[in-house]
Amino acid sequence: xxxxxxxxxxxxxxxxxxxxxxxxxxxxxxxxxxxxxxxxxxxxxxxxxxxxxxxxxxxxxxxxxxxxxxxxxxxxxxxxxxxxxxxxxxxxxxxxxxxxxxxxxxxxxxxxxxxxxxxxxxxxxxxxxxxxxxxxxxxxxxxxxxxxxxxxxxxxxxxxxxxxxxxxxxxxxxxxxxxxxxxxxxxxxxxxxxxxxxxxxxxxxxxxxxxxxxxxxxxxxxxxxxxxxxxxxxxxxxxxxxxxxxxxxxxxxxxxxxxxxxxxxxxxxxxxxxxxxxxxxxxxxxxxxxxxxxxxxxxxxxxxxxxxxxxxxxxxxxxxxxxxxxxxxxxxxxxxxxxxxxxxxxxxxxxxxxxxxxxxxxxxxxxxxxxxxxxxxxxxxxxxxxxxxxxxxxxxxxxxxxxxxxxxxxxxxxxxxxxxxxxxxxxxxxxxxxxxxxxxxxxxxxxxxxxxxxxxxxxxxxxxxxxxxxxxxxxxxxxxxxxxxxxxxxxxxxxxxxxxxxxxxxxxxxxxxxxxxxxxxxxxxxxxxxxxxxxxxxxxxxxxxxxxxxxxxxxxxxxxxxxxxxxxxxxxxxxxxxxxxxxxxxxxxxxxxxxxxxxxxxxxxxxxxxxxxxxxxxxxxxxxxxxxxxxxxxxxxxxxxxxxxxxxxxxxxxxxxxxxxxxxxxxxxxxx
Numbered sequence: 001x002x003x004x005x006x007x008x009x010x011x012x013x014x015x016x017x018x019x020x021x022x023x024x025x026x027x028x029x030x031x032x033x034x035x036x037x038x039x040x041x042x043x044x045x046x047x048x049x050x051x052x053x054x055x056x057x058x059x060x061x062x063x064x065x066x067x068x069x070x071x072x073x074x075x076x077x078x079x080x081x082x083x084x085x086x087x088x089x090x091x092x093x094x095x096x097x098x099x100x101x102x103x104x105x106x107x108x109x110x111x112x113x114x115x116x117x118x119x120x121x122x123x124x125x126x127x128x129x130x131x132x133x134x135x136x137x138x139x140x141x142x143x144x145x146x147x148x149x150x151x152x153x154x155x156x157x158x159x160x161x162x163x164x165x166x167x168x169x170x171x172x173x174x175x176x177x178x179x180x181x182x183x184x185x186x187x188x189x190x191x192x193x194x195x196x197x198x199x200x201x202x203x204x205x206x207x208x209x210x211x212x213x214x215x216x217x218x219x220x221x222x223x224x225x226x227x228x229x230x231x232x233x234x235x236x237x238x239x240x241x242x243x244x245x246x247x248x249x250x251x252x253x254x255x256x257x258x259x260x261x262x263x264x265x266x267x268x269x270x271x272x273x274x275x276x277x278x279x280x281x282x283x284x285x286x287x288x289x290x291x292x293x294x295x296x297x298x299x300x301x302x303x304x305x306x307x308x309x310x311x312x313x314x315x316x317x318x319x320x321x322x323x324x325x326x327x328x329x330x331x332x333x334x335x336x337x338x339x340x341x342x343x344x345x346x347x348x349x350x351x352x353x354x355x356x357x358x359x360x361x362x363x364x365x366x367x368x369x370x371x372x373x374x375x376x377x378x379x380x381x382x383x384x385x386x387x388x389x390x391x392x393x394x395x396x397x398x399x400x401x402x403x404x405x406x407x408x409x410x411x412x413x414x415x416x417x418x419x420x421x422x423x424x425x426x427x428x429x430x431x432x433x434x435x436x437x438x439x440x441x442x443x444x445x446x447x448x449x450x451x452x453x454x455x456x457x458x459x460x461x462x463x464x465x466x467x468x469x470x471x472x473x474x475x476x477x478x479x480x481x482x483x484x485x486x487x488x489x490x491x492x493x494x495x496x497x498x499x500x501x502x503x504x505x506x507x508x509x510x511x512x513x514x515x516x517x518x519x520x521x522x523x524x525x526x527x528x529x530x531x532x533x534x535x536x537x538x539x540x541x542x543x544x545x546x547x548x549x550x551x552x553x554x555x556x557x558x559x560x561x562x563x564x565x566x567x568x569x570x571x572x573x574x575x576x577x578x579x580x581x582x583x584x585x586x587x588x589x590x591x592x593x594x595x596x597x598x599x600x601x602x603x604x605x606x607x608x609x610x611x612x613x614x615x616x617x618x619x620x621x622x623x624x625x626x627x628x629x630x631x632x633x634x635x636x637x638x639x640x641x642x643x644x645x646x647x648x649x650x651x652x653x654x655x656x657x658x659x660x661x662x663x664x665x666x667x668x669x670x671x672x
Contacts, residue, residue: 109147115258226312227285267518309536326492327464333496338523351554357563362434395455404566405466417467440474460489477506493528
């Protein structure tokens with residue numbers, strides 16, 4: 001006889017049986033033995049409702065988003081298709097986790113690192129298509145189906161090649177590839193910001209895991225992305241020496257080459273409190289000259305600058321020529337490193353930004369490929385030197401100019417060009433920037449290397465405070481040719497890509513510093529100053545037509561404005577030095593003093609001197625004191641009882657004495 005149970009008791013019984021693992025058929029069999037017909041129908045309805053609910057209601061279990069991102073990343077890397085990943089997520093995840101997973105999957109597909117083999121295989125397929133397709137529109141279908149940003153850019157480049165081959169007109173702009181490849185959503189950047197951080201953290205986690213495998217205790221700090229590379233910052237454990245990670249470059253290529261896109265050892269260096277690993281970007285960006293340089297803001301006479309480059313934070317760095325810590329700079333790197341582009345960008349910027357009254361240029365280019373294009377600039381103190389003879393003449397001219405400037409500083413009571421220009425801002429002394437390409441060829445010339453080194457040493461020792469900045473560049477930084485004294489007096493160092501680690505040590509001034517051998521070329525460089533070392537991406541000038549347009553602009557852009565003039569004429573200086581190379585030091589000193597006196601007269605006393613005269617007694621006293629070595633201000637004080645405190649009267653008398661001494665020395669030179 002069947003017992004009479006309530007619906008509540010039946011429901012509890014069914015629940016217990018399902019928890020025990022019985023199937024629906026087994027539960028129905030038990031119900032036939034225990035319940036009447038109506039109760040059996042009730043059991044059947046309960047089982048059907050339960051099945052429907054299990055199908056329609058998602059699980060309420062949630063997952064950590066870092067874990068989800070890791071799983072999706074591993075699925076993509078292992079080759080699981082996009083549809084399979086989405087299907088698995090739809091069946092297992094809550095709505096919130098499913099939404100996150102879709103965004104994470106899209107981001108990984110667009111931005112993930114592509115291994116060398118995958119890239120090469122993709123390029124091979126593209127090449128086959130390039131040979132076969134008859135319209136670029138056929139390739140556009142491939143571009144639309146390609147998720148990864150780097151691979152998509154390769155397709156777009158091939159599209160342009162096909163369009164050129166077929167004569168089709170396309171409005172496709174490679175500058176907009178990245179923008180066009182993003183998901184069309186107004187809030188896309190906000191939605192994926194956390195995913196982007198997770199992806200960068202993933203690179204750091206992989207690196208830390210690998211270092212741990214090598215027995216190096218460390219932890220991940222952060223990742224910064226510049227135009228050329230990603231900088232992963234790692235904190236080493238207590239007691240772990242930097243030397244343990246310093247030599248791991250090749251091991252990292254072997255371990256992580258495919259996963260992180262490493263083809264060459266990454267640069268590994270120390271920063272305060274951590275070690276950084278510079279991982280090259282596969283989607284390397286170009287830092288265009290016109291996008292970064294400032295040509296419109298007000299000029300600060302106490303801060304004349306040149307372009308440095310773009311750092312890992314994307315910040316544009318300028319190098320001040322007025323910094324007393326870095327007056328002179330030595331730079332070097334192999335062909336393709338970006339040295340010539342950097343030199344051109346520096347000179348072009350100075351010519352565009354500053355008038356000749358503030359900046360003058362002294363250029364040497366013995367290989368005739370980098371700087372000769374600047375011939376004709378109004379800023380040049382002489383035509384671009386094309387051989388060792390004319391380069392030596394420029395250096396000797398700069399030495400003489402340096403001495404004239406120090407005489408002027410002494411006269412007005414200042415120590416350097418910055419103090420002088422603050423005092424006489426309406427008529428400043430222009431800064432002279434000397435750029436010498438291929439100094440190795442010049443300093444290895446057996447005929448001219450000795451006087452060349454002598455002139456350079458005088459300039460590197462004193463010219464900075466006089467407003468003369470020396471830049472020396474070379475492809476071959478030979479330690480036996482570029483003497484240690486020259487290298488040590490160049491407190492600024494610019495290292496481009498080199499082929500040998502020892503070349504890096506010579507340029508950077510530390511034999512153990514081989515980091516320049518890990519640079520990527522194309523303007524990737526290290527800038528070293530007493531404040532430290534920065535890795536920068538140099539500026540790209542653009543196409544030849546763009547560069548020429550800027551060059552044409554600066555040929556005539558600046559109007560002539562007042563500035564201090566030493567009175568030293570380069571053309572006559574050339575003749576003087578070439579025809580009197582055997583002249584005695586005393587004769588050269590006399591000529592220099594004559595130039596100093598004439599420049600002072602031309603500068604301040606030309607108009608006032610003609611209205612005054614000296615009597616015979618004053619002249620004889622001046623001659624006597626001058627022959628005994630008295631300084632000008634001492635002569636004026638002894639003969640006329642005047643000092644600088646007497647202002648205008650002192651200046652007028654000083655001008656007369658200048659003129660009189662100049663005439664004496666002129667007569668003396670004529671006698672010689």
